[in-house]
Amino acid sequence: xLKENNNPGQDDSWFAKEAAAAMHDYARTVNxxxxxxxAAGFSLSWPRVPRWQAxxxxxxxxxxxxxxxxxxxxxxxxxxxxxLTHTGTTGSAGGGTVPASTATSSTPVTDADSVPxxxxxxxxxxxxxxxxxxxxxxxxxxxxxxxxxEVANVAAGxxxxxxxxxxxxxxxxxxAAEQIGTGGTAPIEFVKIRLxxxxxxxxxxxxxxxxxxxxxxxxxxxxxxxxxxxxxxSSGTELALIDFSDNSELAVNVFSVTTGKLxxxxxxxxxxxxxxxxxxxxxxxxxxxELALATLGTxxxxxxxxxxxxxxxxxxVGGSGSGxxxxxxxxxxxxxxGGTWGKTGACGYELEWPPVISADGKTFTCTxxxxxxxxxxxxxxxxxxxxxxxxxxxxxxFVSNVLWASKTGSTLILEWGVETDGTVHYGNTKxxxxxxxxxxxxxxxQLRFVAQLHFPKGFQDGLDASTIAW
Amino acid sequence: MDxxxxxxxxxxxxxxxxxxxxAHAVAALYQAHAVSMIxxxxxxxxxxxxxxxxxxxxxxxxxxxWQRLSEPQKAEAYLRSAVFNGCRDALRRESRRTRRxxxxxxxxxxxxxxxxxxxxxxxxxxxxxGLRRLPVRQREALVCRYYLELSEAETASVMNVxxxxxxxxxxxxxxxxxxxxxxxxx
Numbered sequence: 001x002l003k004e005n006n007n008p009g010q011d012d013s014w015f016a017k018e019a020a021a022a023m024h025d026y027a028r029t030v031n032x033x034x035x036x037x038x039a040a041g042f043s044l045s046w047p048r049v050p051r052w053q054a055x056x057x058x059x060x061x062x063x064x065x066x067x068x069x070x071x072x073x074x075x076x077x078x079x080x081x082x083x084l085t086h087t088g089t090t091g092s093a094g095g096g097t098v099p100a101s102t103a104t105s106s107t108p109v110t111d112a113d114s115v116p117x118x119x120x121x122x123x124x125x126x127x128x129x130x131x132x133x134x135x136x137x138x139x140x141x142x143x144x145x146x147x148x149x150e151v152a153n154v155a156a157g158x159x160x161x162x163x164x165x166x167x168x169x170x171x172x173x174x175x176a177a178e179q180i181g182t183g184g185t186a187p188i189e190f191v192k193i194r195l196x197x198x199x200x201x202x203x204x205x206x207x208x209x210x211x212x213x214x215x216x217x218x219x220x221x222x223x224x225x226x227x228x229x230x231x232x233x234s235s236g237t238e239l240a241l242i243d244f245s246d247n248s249e250l251a252v253n254v255f256s257v258t259t260g261k262l263x264x265x266x267x268x269x270x271x272x273x274x275x276x277x278x279x280x281x282x283x284x285x286x287x288x289x290e291l292a293l294a295t296l297g298t299x300x301x302x303x304x305x306x307x308x309x310x311x312x313x314x315x316x317v318g319g320s321g322s323g324x325x326x327x328x329x330x331x332x333x334x335x336x337x338g339g340t341w342g343k344t345g346a347c348g349y350e351l352e353w354p355p356v357i358s359a360d361g362k363t364f365t366c367t368x369x370x371x372x373x374x375x376x377x378x379x380x381x382x383x384x385x386x387x388x389x390x391x392x393x394x395x396x397x398f399v400s401n402v403l404w405a406s407k408t409g410s411t412l413i414l415e416w417g418v419e420t421d422g423t424v425h426y427g428n429t430k431x432x433x434x435x436x437x438x439x440x441x442x443x444x445x446q447l448r449f450v451a452q453l454h455f456p457k458g459f460q461d462g463l464d465a466s467t468i469a470w
Numbered sequence: 471m472d473x474x475x476x477x478x479x480x481x482x483x484x485x486x487x488x489x490x491x492x493a494h495a496v497a498a499l500y501q502a503h504a505v506s507m508i509x510x511x512x513x514x515x516x517x518x519x520x521x522x523x524x525x526x527x528x529x530x531x532x533x534x535x536w537q538r539l540s541e542p543q544k545a546e547a548y549l550r551s552a553v554f555n556g557c558r559d560a561l562r563r564e565s566r567r568t569r570r571x572x573x574x575x576x577x578x579x580x581x582x583x584x585x586x587x588x589x590x591x592x593x594x595x596x597x598x599x600g601l602r603r604l605p606v607r608q609r610e611a612l613v614c615r616y617y618l619e620l621s622e623a624e625t626a627s628v629m630n631v632x633x634x635x636x637x638x639x640x641x642x643x644x645x646x647x648x649x650x651x652x653x654x655x656x
Contacts, residue, residue, distance in 0.1 A: 022590065
C-alpha cells in the first residue's frame with residue numbers, strides 16, 4: 001500500500017534538509033567506539049567516548065580537491081565586436097523561454113557592457129604526496145580575460161583557505177574572504193587584492209583592518225549556498241557581509257575597507273533560516289547607494305508545482321535608518337519560482353542560487369538546472385519572467401551558472417555544460433563552455449553569444465558568482 | 471577531553487611493526503575520530519557492526535602506513551577517505567550476496583539501534599530507509615554534502631569525481647529520495 005504524501009512543503013529542498021537532519025539524528029545514535037585493535041592480540045583499551053556535542057564533530061575539510069580553476073579566456077577584442085559563431089542559441093522577448101536555434105548576431109557590445117579585462121578566481125588544488133594524505137592548496141588566480149594568461153597568483157598561507165571573492169567597479173580592486181583554519185567556528189579575515197598590470201609589482205595583497213569575523217553561517221542552510229559571500233562596493237570602499245545563524249537574527253553589516261570600522265548594521269528576526277532554502281546574498285546597486293538582499297524561501301506546493309518565494313529587498317545605505325532591516329528596506333522584486341527542477345523555465349532554487357543582480361539594480365538573472373537563462377526586469381514587483389533562453393534540447397543533462405552580469409545586465413558570463421555518463425564535460429567545447437552572452441535588452445534577434453571563454457585542460461567546474469569575480 | 475591509558479596494553483616494538491610512537495599516535499587519533507568515523511560508516515552501510523569493522527580497518531591502515539605519512543596531521547583526511555573506500559568495498563561485497571541474505575541483513579540492520587531509532591521521527595526513518603536504497607555514489611554524495619557539510623569541491627575530492635558530477639549526483643539523489651518517499655517506497 002502506498003503511503004500518501006500530503007505535505008505541500010515536501011519538495012527537493014525539504015528532502016535535502018530532512019536528509020541532513022535524518023543523517024544527523026541517525027549518526028547521533030553512535031556515541032562510543034569499541035576498543036581499537038591494531039593487530040591480532042594487540043588492542044588498546046578504550047573508555048567509552050562521552051556524548052559529543054554537535055560542534056565537536058569534525059567538519060573539517062580533509063581530503064579536498066578541487067576544482068575551481070580558471071584561467072581562460074579569449075575574447076577576441078570584445079570592444080570591437082569580435083563575435084564567435086555559436087550554434088544553438090537564440091532568445092525571445094515577451095516572457096517564457098524558447099528553444100535553441102542557430103541564430104547569431106553581430107551587434108557590437110557597448111563599452112558599458114564589455115567584459116572587464118581582469119578576473120580573480122579562487123583556485124584550489126590537491127597535491128598528493130607519495131604515501132601521504134592529500135594536501136589542499138588554496139590560491140587566488142588573477143587572469144587576463146582577453147588573453148587567458150595568468151596575471152598573478154596569490155597563495156594562501158598554511159591552514160588558510162580562500163572562501164569567496166568580490167570585485168570593485170574598477171576591475172583592479174578585489175576583496176577575498178579567507179578562513180583561518182577549518183570548521184564552522186574558524187574565523188574569517190579579509191584581504192584586498194590590488195592588480196597593477198604592467199607594473200613591476202603586479203599584485204598587492206593587504207589584510208583589511210576589519211577584525212576577524214566568526215559570523216553565523218546558518219548551518220541548516222549549509223551546503224546549499226555559499227556561506228561566506230562578500231560584497232565589495234563598486235567604489236571599493238565598503239564591504240557588506242551577512243551574519244545569519246540558525247534560530248537567530250539575520251544581520252547585514254557594512255564595514256569600511258579603509259578603517260575596518262562597522263559603518264552600518266541592520267537586523268531582523270522576521271527572516272528565519274527555517275523559512276529559507278539557502279543563504280541570502282548581497283549585491284551593491286544604484287552606485288553604492290543601496291544593497292540588494294536576495295532571499296529564497298522554502299518551496300510550497302501549489303497544484304502540481306512546487307513554488308518558492310524569491311524576494312529581493314533594497315536597503316538604503318548611508319541614511320539614518322532604524323537598524324531594522326525590514327523597516328529600512330523595500331521589496332524591489334518578489335517572484336515565485338520553481339516548479340519541477342529544470343522543467344518550468346522559472347528560476348531554479350538551491351543549486352542555481354544565487355541570482356546575479358546587475359549593478360543598476362534593474363535586472364535579475366538566474367538559471368535552472370534545465371538550462372533556462374532568464375532576465376527579470378523591473379519595475380514589475382511581481383509577475384512572470386521577462387526573458388528566457390533554452391540553451392539545450394536536453395535540459396535534464398544540463399548544468400549552468402551565471403558568473404557575472406554587466407552594469408546593465410545585458411551582457412553576461414555564463415558557465416554551462418552538458419553532462420554525459422555522469423560527467424560534466426567542462427573544457428570540452430563539444431559539450432560545455434563559459435560564454436559571454438549579450439541579449440541587448442530583450443530583443444530576441446539581438447541575443448548572441450559574444451565569445452567563448454577557454455579553460456585549461458583539467459579544469460573542473462564549481463565556479464559560481466562568489467568564487468570568480470570581474 | 472578524556473585520555474586513554476594505553477600503558478598496560480601497548481606492546482613493545484615488534485619486528486616489522488610501526489612501534490610505540492605510531493601506536494600512541496593512532497590511539498590518539500582513534501580517541502579523537504573513531505566516533506565520527508563510525509557515524510560516517512553507519513550512514514553509508516546502515517549497519518553498526520559493519521561500520522565498526524570498516525573503521526577498525528581504516529585505523530589499522532593508518533597504523534601500518536604511519537611511518538610513510540608525510541603529514542601525519544592530515545591523517546584525518548586520510549582516514550575519512552579510507553572509511554569511504556572501505557564502505558564501498560563492503561557494499562560491493564554485500565551486493566554479491568544472495569537476495570535472501572540481503573533481506574536478512576536488511577532485517578538485522580534496524581535491530582541494534584531500534585531504541586535509538588525510536589527517537590527519530592517517522593519521516594526521517596523513511597528517509598533513512600530511502601538513503602539505504604540509493605546507489606552507493608548517490609549515498610556518498612549525500613553524506614558528504616549534507617552530513618559532513620563538505621563543499622562540492624571537497625566532495626569531489628573525496629569521491630574522486632568532478633564537482634559537476636557531485637552536483638548532478640546530489641540532485642539526482644535528492645530527487646530519487648523524494649520519489650521513493652512520495653511513492654511509499656521507503
